[in-house]
Amino acid sequence: MIVANRLPVDARTLPDGATEWVTSPGGLVTAMESVMRHVDSGAWVGWHGTAGEAPEPFAADGMHLYPVALSAEDVEKYYEGFSNGTLWPLYHDVIVDPEFHRAWWDAYVRVNRRFAQAAAAATAPGGTIWVHDYQLQLAPEMIRASRPDVRIGFFNHIPFPPVELFSQLPKRNQVLRGLLGADLVGFQRESDAVNFLSAVRHLLGYQVDQYTATVPGIGSEPARQVVAKSFPISIDTAAISSLTEDPAVRERAAELRRELGEPDKIVLGVDRLDYTKGIRHRLKAWGELLRDGSIDPHDAVMIQVATPSRERVEAYRQLRDEVELTVGRINGDHAPIGRPAISYLHRSFDRRDMTALFMAADVVLVTALRDGMNLVAKEYVASRPDLRGVLVLSEFAGAADELRAAILVNPHDIDELKTAILQALKMPEDEQEQAMLSLRRQVLDHDVQAWAHAFLGDLESAGRPEEIARPP
Ligand code: ADP
Ligand code: G6P
Secondary structure (H helix, E strand, O other): OEEEEEOOEEEEEOOOOOEEEEEOOOHHHHHHHHHHHOOOOOEEEEEOOOOEOOOOOEEEOOEEEEEEOEOHHHHHHHHHHHHHHHHHHHHOOOOOOOOOOHHHHHHHHHHHHHHHHHHHHHOOOOOEEEEEOHHHOOHHHHHHHHOOOOEEEEEOOOOOOOHHHHOOOOOHHHHHHHHOOOOEEEEOOHHHHHHHHHHHHHHHOOEEEOOEEEEOOOOOOOOEEEEEEEOOOOOOHHHHHHHHOOHHHHHHHHHHHHHOOOOOEEEEEEEEOOHHHOHHHHHHHHHHHHHOOOOOOOOEEEEEEEEOOOOOOHHHHHHHHHHHHHHHHHHHHHOOOOOOOEEEEOOOOOHHHHHHHHHHOOEEEEOOOOEOOOHHHHHHHHOOOOOOOEEEEEOOEHHHHOOOOOEEEOOOOHHHHHHHHHHHHHOOHHHHHHHHHHHHHHHHHOOHHHHHHHHHHHHHHHOOOOOOOOOO
């Protein structure tokens, strides 16, 4: 049983009033959808993406989906508020200021309880519940209270901040206790697990021994052990490999190059339009390279794919305005007649188009200022069986722990970023092959199935339910 804020599909209402289901945005859904495709009769509790009543549970792709309702007020206070106005910026190094409002916290508690109840009601006796991400940190403890018979895992897809930052969070101890309701708490990076365990030790005063925290029992309850470890998430490499062999996808990649006027080099960025992704830094570097003549816009084109995201949150609106203004300026100043210096695409694409884009790109720029993992970096590598292409990767993305053969950069240093882009554009083919080979070894050997297997294997041994009680 998966529990995540979002279902794998979002409901969209068409002009004629009918409902259309489209893939939900983001890396969590990309990864978990692939995992669930290999599971018989899996189930997923989540929100269907619009405010109002929830549709009845339904089946899709062999999965049972249990929609959870969020009212307009829940969306504002729990989703846009505490999740994306407080936790998201706080957990991503306060790139923008987190806001704290008590009414947001109340909504967070209320909605976490609703998800916990939905999961508890739909899980078989002795089953396994896997809760995902920062929106649902209280759910593990709430599920445990009503279903002590189930194993509970939690995976945090985003960074967990150092205790000095985490301590700013009002209600921080409730959040830690919520997470400690799980038997196993998984993180992207080793440093995230260390940060969490150090918060548990310093703020709750619980005993921590290497990867294990001891949660004292209340009254006659025995103490419990909770394991916290890193499990770097990955992608469905087999699915991407088979797309790269599809003649229609290959033709699409060639067509993209023709449509851009056959430039020598295509440089690609693919991100949700989020301030954590360093899109402004990337555009600044690209604009300066054009201005100082290091790049000729007749030779090189940048494509920036920016998925619409969290559009009612002020910091996201501002980011969109700034990005679109900058792209317009750079194109106005530098684009040759009839062709862009930056091709900016503010919409979603299907997996085939995404793979074609990766196959067409000579350089991919991942310049996140902070990112839990960044699946785009791994998707690019998986899309290059020809061993061509260069990945420029921020050292602040979780993927940098594994993808050491990328050109690693500090995206805050615009000069360094410019040098890295030029290095990538000029890299000889034999060097590209050598680096790509090493990157591919890492990504192909550690796919998302292996990740899920590792987590669930550890959960099996971590969860030791004291007694098998009957579900309510
Ligand atoms: P995040 O989870 O923060 O959005 P990731 O890089 O980990 O970042 O995951 C993003 C996922 O969304 C990737 O699988 C990527 O291919 C996909 N994606 C990003 N932009 C688009 C888009 N415009 N259309 C379709 N898929 C996209
Ligand atoms: C990141 C988060 C996910 C989230 C996704 C899309 O991947 O880790 O939890 O679902 O972004 O964001 P959204 O707010 O649209 O769900």
